[in-house]
Amino acid sequence: MTDTAIPTRTAPRINLRDAGTFFGLVLIFAVFAVLNPVFLTAPNLINILQQSSINACIALGMTFVIISGGIDLSVGPTAAVSAIVGATLMIAGVPITLAVAGAIATGMACGLFNGALVAIAGLQPFIVTLGALSLYRALALIFTGGNPIFGIPPEFRSAINGLVLGVPVPVIIVAIIAAILWVVLNRSPLGEYILAVGGNPEAARIAGVPVARTKIIVYVLSGGLAAVAALILTGRLGAADPTMGNLWELDAIAAAAIGGASLMGGKGSVVGTLMGAVILGGLRNGLTLMNVQAFYQLLATGIIILVAMLIDRATRGRA
C-alpha cells in the first residue's frame, strides 16, 4: 500500500491533491465570474450543480472502479437498460418505490456481470466493459425497438424535479451518495481493500484482502450508481430513452481524473471527483453563457484535463 493512504486514514487532514483541485475550481469560476455577470448568480450556480449531478453520480462509481485498478466503459448503456426497466415497471403500474428498486437492481446486475468477468474469469476490465457497452446498448434498443418510453408517472417526475430548501433533488441525492461513499473509502475496511487492490494486487492478496470480492463490489457499485443517474434523468426528461448515456463514460473518467484518480489504480478521491464534475459542468455552462461555440468548448475541456494531469504529475513527483 502507498504511504499516502495511511495518513489520510489516521488523521482527517486536508488532502493536498484535493486542495489543488479546489484551487483550480475557484480559479475557473473566478475567471467566468469576471467575464460574465450571470455566471455567479444563485440561479446559475444551482443550474451548474444540477447539470453536474448526473455526471458526478456516474463519476463517483467510476472513481471506485478506477481506484481498484479497473475501468467501467459500460456506464452509459447500463443507465439506459436500468432506465428502461424502471420506466416499464412504472408504466405497468408497479409502485414507484418498487420500480426504482428494480431499476437499481438492474444496474447492479449489469455491474455484477462485468465484475464477475473481471474478477473471476480474469479478463481485462477495458475489454470486458467495452463488450458490455455494446451488449447493454443492444438490449436497450432491442427491448424498446429504438423508441423512447413515454408516460412516466407525474408523481415520480415531481419528486425528481422538486426543490428542498431551494436545492434541486438530484443534487441532494448525489450529495448523500457522496457522503456515504466518502465514509466507505476513508473510514471502512472495504475502502482500505479497494485502495489496496488497486495499489498492489499481489501484496493485497498476500495480506489477506479478498481481491475478487472487492473487485466485484466496485463494479456492482458503478452499475448501481449508473442506475441512479438514469432514474434522475428519466424523471427530468419524462421519458426513458434507449440511447440514453451516450459517451457518459468519457465525462465520468474525465471528472475522476481531474479529481485526482490515477488510472494505474490505488489513488482517487470522492471530494476530488465531485469537484472534477463541477469543474466540467461549470466550464460548459460558462462557455455557453459567453456564447462560445461547441467546438471551442471541447478544446477548453481537453486543455483542462491535460493541465490537471500535468499539475498532478508535478505535485506528486515520479512516484
Add this chain to the structure above:
Amino acid sequence: MISIKSFLMASAVTAFAGAAFAQDLAPLNSDTEADRMDWSALSEQLGDLPKPAEGTQVGGVSKTLTNEYWRSLGQGYQNVADAQGVTLAYQAAPSEGDQLGQLQIAESMILQGNKGLLVSPQTDNNLQPAMENASAQGIMVVNVNDAVIPSAEHYVGNVQRDNGVRVAQWFIDNAPDGGKVAVIEGQPGVFAAGQRTDGFTATITEAGNFEVAASVPANWSRETAYDAASTILQQHPDLIGFYANNDGMALGVVEAVKAAGLQDQVAVFGTDGISDAYASIRAGDLTGTVDSFPVLTGEVAMEVVLRLIGGQDLPRVVATPQALITADNVEEFSVEDTAALREMLLAE
C-alpha cells in the same frame, strides 16, 4: 439576501408550474397536426412582422454544427435577426449524440434573458425539462425540425412524410415498368426517419409494380450506408433505386453503386439538399434529393418566434417548403439569395 430568498420562492413556484406539465395538449405529430399553416400564408393571414422591442434576444439551440444542415438553419436565423435588429445566440452540442450537453446549453440560454428559444432537439425528449422551464417563465419556445417534442406548443418544419412521398412519385413517373427498390433509413426511433421511410414505402408499394427489397437503418452515417448498400446490391443485382433518409447516407450509397458498376441502372435519392448533394447531382452521380431549404426554414422559424414574442396567435405547426431536386432543376434552385428562392417557391 433578499434576492436569493425571492429567487428560491420563484424557483419553488416554477418547479410547481413545471410539475403541472402541458398535459392538455395532445402529443404532437408535426405531419398530421390539424392546427397548421403553410409558411407562405404567414404574412397574408397575420400581416407584417411586428417590430421587435429594442434589445430583444433570441437563442438557437441546434443539434450539431458538424452537419451543414444545422449551420444553414442558423444562417437563416441570423438573416432575420440582422434584418430585425434582434440579438441571436446560436449554440449546438459538440456531437449529435450528446443529449445532456444540449440540455445544458438550453438551460443556460434560459438564464441569459432570451425572449424566445428555437430548439432542434437531439431526441424527442432530451430538451423536455428546459422547454417546461422556459414556458413557465414566459419564454416562447419553438421546436424547429426534426425531432418532435410531444408536448411542444409550436413547431416549425417540413412535412417529413412528404420527403419520401416525393421520391416515390419520381420512381412511379420515371420507371413505369416498376422494379426493386431499397431504403437506407436514419436512426431507428427518430420521427423524421420513420416518417420519410413510411412515406416512401407506402406510396411506392401502392403503385403495385414496385417491390421494396430491403429497408435497413444506417444511423445517418455515410460509411454505414455504404456498407449496407454494397450488401444489398450483392443480394439484389437487379435493383433499380435507393432512397436514403438523408444526403450524407445517399452519398455513401452513390459510392457503393459506383463501386458495383451499376450507376446506369440504379437511381439514388437523398433528403435535405446539402451542398455536397447539389454538387453530386451536377456531377451526374446522385439522381436527386428532396431539399427542405434549411436557410429559408431558419428564416421562417425566426419569423415565427418573433411573431409569437410580438403577441400574435399562431397555429401549432407552421410547415416549411420542400422540393425534389434533380439534374433537371438543379441549376434553377442553386440560388444563394433566399428572397429569390422564396419567389420561386411561392410561384410553384
